[in-house]
Amino acid sequence: MNIPKSHPRYESLKTRELVVSGIKRGTTSLHGLTAHGRGEAFDYLLGEKTNDFAKKSIEAAAAVLLNAKHPVISVNGNTAALVPKELIILSNLLNASLEVNIFHPSKKREIKIKNHLIKNGAKNVLLPDKKYKIKFLESNRKYVNPDGILKADVVFVPLEDGDRTEALIKNGNKVITIDLNPLSRTSQKATITIVDNIVRAMPLLIKKVKQFEKYNHNELKKIIKDYNNKKILKIALKTIKKL
Numbered sequence: 001m002n003i004p005k006s007h008p009r010y011e012s013l014k015t016r017e018l019v020v021s022g023i024k025r026g027t028t029s030l031h032g033l034t035a036h037g038r039g040e041a042f043d044y045l046l047g048e049k050t051n052d053f054a055k056k057s058i059e060a061a062a063a064v065l066l067n068a069k070h071p072v073i074s075v076n077g078n079t080a081a082l083v084p085k086e087l088i089i090l091s092n093l094l095n096a097s098l099e100v101n102i103f104h105p106s107k108k109r110e111i112k113i114k115n116h117l118i119k120n121g122a123k124n125v126l127l128p129d130k131k132y133k134i135k136f137l138e139s140n141r142k143y144v145n146p147d148g149i150l151k152a153d154v155v156f157v158p159l160e161d162g163d164r165t166e167a168l169i170k171n172g173n174k175v176i177t178i179d180l181n182p183l184s185r186t187s188q189k190a191t192i193t194i195v196d197n198i199v200r201a202m203p204l205l206i207k208k209v210k211q212f213e214k215y216n217h218n219e220l221k222k223i224i225k226d227y228n229n230k231k232i233l234k235i236a237l238k239t240i241k242k243l
C-alpha cells in the first residue's frame with residue numbers, strides 16, 4: 001500500500017505495513033499482528049517517542065552487549081519484518097550471532113526468516129536445532145543452536161512473548177529486551193528493558209554501541225552498575241499514568 005507522506009500517522013502506518021509485508025512474505029506469524037497492535041497502543045500512551053528512561057536503558061544495553069563474551073541476537077517473525085537491517089548491523093558490530101527463535105512453531109517460517117536476513121545482508125544466521133534445548137522452558141522457544149543461545153552469556157530478545165526470559169535468566173544468562181509494554185512478563189523479568197518502539201530504539205542502540213566501543217572495561221562496568229531496571233520500569237509506568 002502506498003502511504004502518502006503527508007498522512008499524520010505516516011510513521012505508524014509505514015511500520016504497520018512492514019508487519020503486513022512480513023505476513024505476506026511468510027516470515028511473520030498472523031499472531032504478529034495482535035502483538036504489533038498491543039505495541040501500538042502502548043506507544044500511544046508513551047507519546048510515540050524515545051523517552052529519557054528508554055535512553056538510559058539503551059546505554060546500559062550497549063554496555064552489557066559490549067561487555068559480553070558471547071552475545072546472541074534472537075530474531076522472531078516481528079523483528080525480522082520491522083528491523084532486519086538494524087539487527088544485522090548490530091550483529092556485525094558486536095560480532096554476535098543472529099539466531100532465529102520463534103514462538104509459533106514452523107520450520108518453514110524459520111527458514112524464511114533466515115533467508116530474509118541473508119537477503120538483507122546477513123552472512124550467517126543460526127537456526128534452532130531440536131537436539132539442543134534450554135532448561136525451564138516448555139514452548140518451541142526452548143530449542144536452540146549449540147553455537148548460539150546454548151553457549152551465550154547475553155541474549156538480546158526484542159518483542160518476546162514472555163515465557164522465555166525467565167527461563168534464560170534461570171539458565172544464567174543476562175537478557176536484554178525491547179518491549180513497549182513495561183508490565184509484560186518479559187519487561188519485568190529482563191536484566192535490561194528498553195521500553196520503546198523497536199523501530200526507534202534499534203538505530204539508537206547501534207549509535208550507542210559505536211560510541212561505547214572506545215570505552216574500556218571499567219567504564220562499561222560503571223554504566224552497568226549504575227543502571228537499575230526496576231527503577232526504569234517504574235518511571236515508564238508513571239509516564240503512562242500521567243497522560
Ligand code: PTJ
Pocket residue numbers: 028029031032033034035036037038039040042076077078082101102103104105159160161162178179180181184196197198199
Ligand atoms: O514469530 P513468533 O512466532 O516468535 O511470534 C512473535 C510474536 C511477537 C507474535 C510473539 O513473540 C508474541 O506473541 O509476542 P507477545 O506476547 O504479543 O509480546 C510481544 C511484546 O512486544 C508485547 O509486549 C508488545 O507490547 C511488544 N511490542 C509489539 N510491537 C512492538 C513491541 N515492542 C516494541 N516495539 C514494537 N514495535
